Amino acid sequence: MSTERILIIGSNGQIGLELAESLRINYGSENVICSDVRQMEHQIMPFETLDVLDQNSLLAIVKKYNITQVYLLAALLSATAEKNPKFAWQLNMDGLFHVLDLAKEGLIKKVYWPSSIAVFGPSTPRLNTPQYTVMEPNTIYGISKQAGERYCEYYHQKYGVDVRSIRYPGLIGWKSAPGGGTTDYAVHIYHEALKQQSYNCFLSAETSLPMMYMPDAIRATIELMESPAEKVKIRSSYNVSGISFNPEEIAASIRKFIPNFTISYTPDFRQAIADSWPQSINDQEAREHWGWKPEFDLDAMTKVMLDNLGKQV
Numbered sequence: 001m002s003t004e005r006i007l008i009i010g011s012n013g014q015i016g017l018e019l020a021e022s023l024r025i026n027y028g029s030e031n032v033i034c035s036d037v038r039q040m041e042h043q044i045m046p047f048e049t050l051d052v053l054d055q056n057s058l059l060a061i062v063k064k065y066n067i068t069q070v071y072l073l074a075a076l077l078s079a080t081a082e083k084n085p086k087f088a089w090q091l092n093m094d095g096l097f098h099v100l101d102l103a104k105e106g107l108i109k110k111v112y113w114p115s116s117i118a119v120f121g122p123s124t125p126r127l128n129t130p131q132y133t134v135m136e137p138n139t140i141y142g143i144s145k146q147a148g149e150r151y152c153e154y155y156h157q158k159y160g161v162d163v164r165s166i167r168y169p170g171l172i173g174w175k176s177a178p179g180g181g182t183t184d185y186a187v188h189i190y191h192e193a194l195k196q197q198s199y200n201c202f203l204s205a206e207t208s209l210p211m212m213y214m215p216d217a218i219r220a221t222i223e224l225m226e227s228p229a230e231k232v233k234i235r236s237s238y239n240v241s242g243i244s245f246n247p248e249e250i251a252a253s254i255r256k257f258i259p260n261f262t263i264s265y266t267p268d269f270r271q272a273i274a275d276s277w278p279q280s281i282n283d284q285e286a287r288e289h290w291g292w293k294p295e296f297d298l299d300a301m302t303k304v305m306l307d308n309l310g311k312q313v
C-alpha cells in the first residue's frame with residue numbers, strides 16, 4: 001500500500017491527464033488527487049476545484065488529504081503568455097511560490113515543477129544545447145520558467161526543499177490536447193492529416209525544435225520523482241531530449257502512412273518564439289544522474305499517433 005498522497009495541480013491539461021493515469025496505476029487511484037480550475041465532464045476522481053493562486057484553498061486541500069507530493073502543472077504556455085504577460089507572470093510565479101512555501105513549512109515532502117526549453121533564448125547555442133549555457137529568454141513564459149528554476153534551486157539549497165524539475169521540449173500525445181504553446185503544431189498536424197489530409201502550419205518548413213512523445217515525458221517525470229534524492233544533483237531543472245524535427249520532416253513522416261498528405265506554411269507570431277529556442281538538446285546530465293533514456297523516434301511516434309487518433313476520428 002502506498003504511503004504517498006499525491007496532488008496534481010492542473011490535472012486536466014495536456015500533461016496532467018496522462019500523468020494522472022500513470023500515477024494512479026503506480027500509487028492507487030485513491031492516492032492521486034486531481035485538481036484544476038474547472039471540472040471536466042468525465043472528471044477523474046478524487047477531484048478538487050482549485051485555483052493555485054488561492055493559497056488558503058491549496059492549504060486546505062493539502063491538509064484534507066494529507067498530501068505528501070505535489071505536481072504543479074498549472075501554467076500559461078508560451079503563445080498564450082505573450083497575449084497576457086501580466087497574468088502569465090502571476091500564475092506561473094505565484095503558483096510556484098505557494099507550493100514551494102508549503103514544502104518549506106514541511107507540509108509536503110516533494111514537489112515536481114515543470115520547466116521548459118523556453119528558458120533558453122536567442123543568444124543560446126541552438127544545436128545540442130547543453131545543460132549549462134547562456135540563458136537570455138525573451139518570452140514572458142521563458143522568463144517565468146527561468147526565474148522559477150532559480151527559485152527551485154534556492155528553496156532546495158536554503159530550506160532543503162525536495163523539488164525536482166525537467167525542461168520539457170514540445171510534448172506530443174493523442175490522449176489530450178495541447179494548450180497554447182508554440183510546439184502545438186506537432187499535435188494539430190496529426191489531427192488534420194487524418195481529417196483532411198492537409199495542414200497549414202504556423203511555423204516555417206525548416207523550424208527545427210526539440211520534441212518528445214508524451215509516454216517518454218511521463219516516464220521521465222516519474223523516473224525523476226522516484227529517483228533517490230542523492231541522484232538528483234540538479235535542483236533547477238534537467239535538460240531532457242527526445243526527438244528533434246521540423247514541420248517538413250514531420251510531414252514526410254506522416255506521408256509514410258498517408259501518402260497524399262500535404263502541408264502549407266503561414267508563419268505567425270509564434271515563429272519568432274520558435275526561432276529563439278534551441279533546435280536540439282544535450283541531456284547528458286539527466287542520463288548520467290538518474291538514467292534517463294528516450295524510447296520513441298519520429299516514425300515510431302507518427303505510427304502510434306495516427307493509429308490512435310484514427311480510432312477516435
Ligand code: AKB
Pocket residue numbers: 077078079115116117118141168169170171180181182183184
Ligand atoms: C510551449 O510551446 O510553450 C511548450 C513548451 C516548449 O514549453 N510546449
